[in-house]
Amino acid sequence: SEDRRITRVKELIKDYPDFPKPGILFRDIFPVLQDAKAFRGLVDAMVDFIKANCDGVEVIIGLDSRGFLFGPMIAEALGISFVPIRKAGKLPGETYKVEYTLEYGTDKCEMQKESVKPGQKIVILDDLLATGGTMKAACDLADVAQATVLCCVVVIELTDLQGRKRLKYPCHAFIQY
Numbered sequence: 001s002e003d004r005r006i007t008r009v010k011e012l013i014k015d016y017p018d019f020p021k022p023g024i025l026f027r028d029i030f031p032v033l034q035d036a037k038a039f040r041g042l043v044d045a046m047v048d049f050i051k052a053n054c055d056g057v058e059v060i061i062g063l064d065s066r067g068f069l070f071g072p073m074i075a076e077a078l079g080i081s082f083v084p085i086r087k088a089g090k091l092p093g094e095t096y097k098v099e100y101t102l103e104y105g106t107d108k109c110e111m112q113k114e115s116v117k118p119g120q121k122i123v124i125l126d127d128l129l130a131t132g133g134t135m136k137a138a139c140d141l142a143d144v145a146q147a148t149v150l151c152c153v154v155v156i157e158l159t160d161l162q163g164r165k166r167l168k169y170p171c172h173a174f175i176q177y
């Protein structure tokens with residue numbers, strides 16, 4: 001029994017061949033946010049999944065930048081904390097930093113030290129899992145903070161890139177290509 005809310009999201013995701021580079025098929029999630037009913041349905045489906053599968057979650061971690069589209073709404077609906085992981089140089093105060101690999105070269109991301117307490121149960125959220133480099137870096141930051149990662153949650157997984165293999169925590173995707 002397919003979730004009609006997710007079927008609707010699939011209909012709205014728009015594909016752009018050769019963006020931002022030749023050979024990349026870009027999956028644009030923004031048309032979903034342009035349809036209030038579809039966006040509501042997606043957020044509700046994500047909240048339902050977390051309620052059913054991530055018992056005792058205390059913090060939703062959202063990844064820069066498209067994880068910020070869903071994370072705060074989901075945290076608010078669950079009545080729990082939202083914490084961002086940002087690309088390096090954007091967060092003030094004491095931070096944990098990790099370097100991660102992209103298709104070409106490396107990047108760095110950070111999380112504020114006081115934002116997650118040791119032992120806190122967290123869910124890490126993003127719009128899309130591709131090579132898994134970004135999600136793996138987030139998991140590494142969670143490990144450094146001694147948080148307990150219950151699950152990684154993404155709207156879209158690009159299965160050919162096998163990003164899931166790089167993650168040591170369970171990962172749920174609502175849509176797979």
Ligand code: PRP
Nearest residue numbers: 064065066126128129130131132133134
């Ligand atoms: C995209 C996407 C994920 C990441 C996935 O973000 O939103 O965060 O790539 O790729 P990976 O699994 O290969 O790491 P991007 O870096 O394009 O930045 P943006 O969210 O600021 O657009």
Ligand code: ADE
Nearest residue numbers: 024025026027028128130
């Ligand atoms: N981030 C990494 N790969 C992507 C893709 N193919 N579409 C949208 N966002 C992405």
